[in-house]
Amino acid sequence: MSNKILSALFGAGLAALALSPTAMAEPQELAEMHAEMDGCEACHADGEPSEDGAYEFEQCQSCHGTLAEMDAIHQPHDGNLMCADCHAPHDMSVGEKPTCDSCHDDGRTSEALLK
Ligand code: HEC
Ligand code: HEC
Ligand code: HEC
Ligand code: HEC
Numbered sequence: 001m002s003n004k005i006l007s008a009l010f011g012a013g014l015a016a017l018a019l020s021p022t023a024m025a026e027p028q029e030l031a032e033m034h035a036e037m038d039g040c041e042a043c044h045a046d047g048e049p050s051e052d053g054a055y056e057f058e059q060c061q062s063c064h065g066t067l068a069e070m071d072a073i074h075q076p077h078d079g080n081l082m083c084a085d086c087h088a089p090h091d092m093s094v095g096e097k098p099t100c101d102s103c104h105d106d107g108r109t110s111e112a113l114l115k
Helices: 003-019 030-038 054-064 110-114
Strands: none
Touching: none
């Protein structure tokens, strides 16, 4: 990479920081947070996404446990869903809670199940 490109990138980075004092408070992508701990390989074999998501699902469970071992929100989905069906790692932020109404149309909520 040329020095010119490097200094442009560096300059752009500093400008972005200067313009956004709240950058640190931006919500962080779920996948990014995991990748900071263990890299893309935490979920992807050789860092490459699988065709069907099965490898990634295995990885989630190897750290977090299986759906059957989790709480009343997770248990009923054992055998029906993979983690990423609800926690889309590249589309959701840390702290963002999945909702129910993308799949169930009867107004159920996680609060109702956990109470
Ligand atoms: C917490 C686990 C996790 C981590 C860490 C992770 N990914 Fe993913 N990634 C997934 C899952 C699950 C999918 C498939 C479902 C989806 O698209 O959300 C996926 C999909 C993808 C895709 C397919 C396109 C897309 O967005 O659907 C690419 C490309 C990708 N990941 C690249 C990366 C790279 C590069 C890193 C490291 C910076 C990374 N992933 C880190 C879980 C993860
Ligand atoms: C049916 C959708 C759904 C599926 C599938 C699902 N989750 Fe969740 N998960 C949720 C919801 C909703 C919450 C928030 C519960 C609450 O309100 O406290 C949650 C909470 C969590 C939390 C706690 C996060 C926090 O806010 O403290 C973790 C960790 C988690 N899930 C991991 C997983 C893993 C790992 C899998 C796969 C083995 C999985 N989930 C599958 C819906 C799902
Ligand atoms: C290498 C171990 C590892 C893997 C693999 C992994 N996680 Fe995590 N995950 C963690 C750790 C550590 C945390 C932070 C502590 C915690 O909240 O449990 C975390 C946090 C989370 C949280 C809570 C984030 C929040 O909002 O506070 C969710 C949801 C989650 N992971 C889902 C997943 C999903 C979905 C996958 C697979 C696609 C996955 N994880 C794969 C280790 C892992
Ligand atoms: C990605 C789709 C999806 C999401 C999102 C989802 N579910 Fe489900 N849920 C299913 C599927 C599939 C089944 C199994 C088939 C069935 O029983 O309808 C199921 C079954 C259930 C069951 C057991 C059967 C029943 O209908 O009583 C409960 C309880 C449940 N889900 C609660 C929730 C709650 C609470 C949320 C939100 C936190 C949620 N689900 C989000 C797909 C989803």
